[in-house]
Amino acid sequence: MFKKSLLALALSATAFGAAASTIEAVNVTTAEVTTTGSEALAAFTSYKSTGTGTPARAAVFSKEGLALAGDKITVNGVSAVNTFGISFKAGAKYPNGSAVTFLVTGAEFDTSSTVTHSLDAAADTTTGVTAAQAQAKDMTFLSKAADKLVFQVADGVDEDAVTYLLRTGLTKITGDVTITAYASTPVVTEIDKTSFKVATVKNQFKITPTKASGVINVSADRKSFADTVAATGVSAKADFSVKVETDNTPDVLAAVADSVTVTLNNDLSVFDTDADGAFDDGVKVVATDATNTTFTYDKTKKTSVIATKTAGNTAFSRDYGLDIDLTSNGTAVTNGIVLAPTTFSGKVEAKYTGSSKSETLTADVALGAWTLNGSVVKVPYMPFGDNTAVVLRLTNTSSKTGDLTVRYMLEDGVSEWKSVGVVASIKPGLTNISDLVMNAIKADAKVTKGKVAIELTTNVPSSDVTITALFRDIKEQDRAVVGTN
Incomplete structure (x- = not known):
């Protein structure tokens, strides 16, 4: 037994x-x-x-x-x-x-x-x-x-x-x-x-972004943000960063941080209007953690990279991002820069080591966006040509006069907006903007006919702007109203 x-x-x-x-x-x-x-x-x-x-x-x-x-x-x-x-x-x-x-x-x-x-x-x-x-x-x-x-x-x-x-x-x-x-x-x-x-x-590591949430101030002609401090030009909400952090602390086989590289998908040449490789006077774009990270802007490639200054096991504890301030010796920017609604994103490459080997954690990361406190109206579809008349009318019920900025996207496989800049100054009341908008688009795109999506940004309060959009067949006299959003 x-x-x-x-x-x-x-x-x-x-x-x-x-x-x-x-x-x-x-x-x-x-x-x-x-x-x-x-x-x-x-x-x-x-x-x-x-x-x-x-x-x-x-x-x-x-x-x-x-x-x-x-x-x-x-x-x-x-x-x-x-x-x-x-x-x-x-x-x-x-x-x-x-x-x-x-x-x-x-x-x-x-x-x-x-x-x-x-x-x-x-x-x-x-x-x-x-x-x-x-x-x-x-x-x-x-x-x-x-x-x-x-x-x-x-x-x-x-x-x-x-x-x-x-x-x-x-x-x-x-x-x-x-x-x-x-x-x-x-x-x-x-x-x-x-x-x-x-x-x-x-997972030992995770990627944590601190996203931008800047609100572009139309009352300041889109040259600053709603939370901009007048004395310094600093807007905390305009900045963004990303950090590689410990998600779970392992007991066995812990990997060790080595370095981080963040490549922005956004083109910051908007702040380099003369294309000299340096940001314009009154524009300050620096690494969030300038002591431990580097920031490189390439005017030719139009790329921006934030990276570890010295590789080591503390690399993942750093903030990899940009502080963007619009100042000129303590006053508001006076150059020709006009801020546009922007969505920021980037690619994170975090290198780590272990077992005498190395590997890289790669991820796409959303870094927030800048929005307007003014009016942004999209016309999702508008045909134009010799036999098509475009009708665009803008009603401004405020007492403020503001610039009208146009971006467009032709229906030809293009998936990015293209800007033609400011096309008019909109006064209070009703304005026929048909020719102003369409002539600017046709001149910039070098076309005379086609189909296009249009974004109309007016530097006046959004609640005070209404845009009517329609097109008419000149021969048949048929017309169609286009919904806006």
């Missing part, structure tokens, strides 16, 4: 270890080596949530670090601080001829010829187990498969008094890893089966 026993499994940075009939994750903090070359059991603490007495949790693997390691990790039976391993403990003695089986899901056991599989008793000076005593209690390796390892118990050993260290390897780690253990005796095929999710794979 035999005594029914209890199993214990746990995950650790060096070893699993736990109380009877439990499986819990543990983290090795110190090692105790009693004899050179001998097995050693480390002192460990459970991976637990914050607070005393809370249930054990799975160890967190860095998804990025795991990929650098080739989705595999060594399970090392010899204790060493911050290595990953498994310890096993039975709750009572098993009869001679019994076996212990380990199963894995979410990964595979590494069955390659370079990996050793053993289940050895650990020396532990805190319990008085010497290296020689431990080695006499080692279990014998019987068989291996991608999902299973089997060991036979040694004769005459009280397994419940021993902590065993499993030496193996895990590969093809696809997600959460669960280890299951059970014993088989000469008369019972499966007893004391217990499982625990010993590891979970989580």
Whole structure:
């Protein structure tokens, strides 16, 4: 007869270890080596949530670090601080001829010829187990498969008094890893089966943008923002940045930050009206963190890049962005720049290292937008040509006179707006803007007929502007009203 026993499994940075009939994750903090070359059991603490007495949790693997390691990790039976391993403990003695089986899901056991599989008793000076005593209690390796390892118990050993260290390897780690253990005796095929999710794979890094939300002030002729401080020209809402941050702190295989590059999709040449490679007088565009990052504007390529100044493990804690201020010695900008509604975006490339390799996290990121507190009206469709008359009427019910700016997009596969600038100054009342708008578009596009979408921006309060849009077939005298938005 035999005594029914209890199993214990746990995950650790060096070893699993736990109380009877439990499986819990543990983290090795110190090692105790009693004899050179001998097995050693480390002192460990459970991976637990914050607070005393809370249930054990799975160890967190860095998804990025795991990929650098080739989705595999060594399970090392010899204790060493911050290595990953498994310890096993039975709750009572098993009869001679019994076996212990380990199963894995979410990964595979590494069955390659370079990996050793053993289940050895650990020396532990805190319990008085010497290296020689431990080695006499080692279990014998019987068989291996991608999902299973089997060991036979040694004769005459009280397994419940021993902590065993499993030496193996895990590969093809696809997600959460669960280890299951059970014993088989000469008369019972499966007893004391217990499982625990010993590891979970989580993203270590995330990209967090601080988005622009600047409101262009039409009352200032679109040369500043609604929140611009008059004395300095600074608008906090005009700026944007992005930071690579820690999403989950890993226990195992942490990747290390190296550098970040952010390439804007926006063309900042609007602030370089003379195309000399320098921003116009009264325009200040600088890196948000000028101490630790660099900002490069290329007038030829019309590209803007913010990057790490010095590569290192603090690179991901920086703000990569731009501070955009419109000042001229403390006064408002007096150059010819007119701010336009703009949506900002960029490409983030965050390089990190681990396992003597490097990889780059690449992502497109939205960085916010500038909007107007004036009137922006879109005419989504307008045909024009020799036989088509365009009618555009603008009603300004305010007492303010403001510039009318036009952007257009021809229906020829183009997906970006093109600006023709200011076409008129709109006074209070009704204004026929048909010829003003269409002549500017045809001259800029060098066409005489086609189909076009039009954006009309008026520097007066949006609630005071109404635009009527329609077109008429000159020969047939048919007309159609176009909805605006």
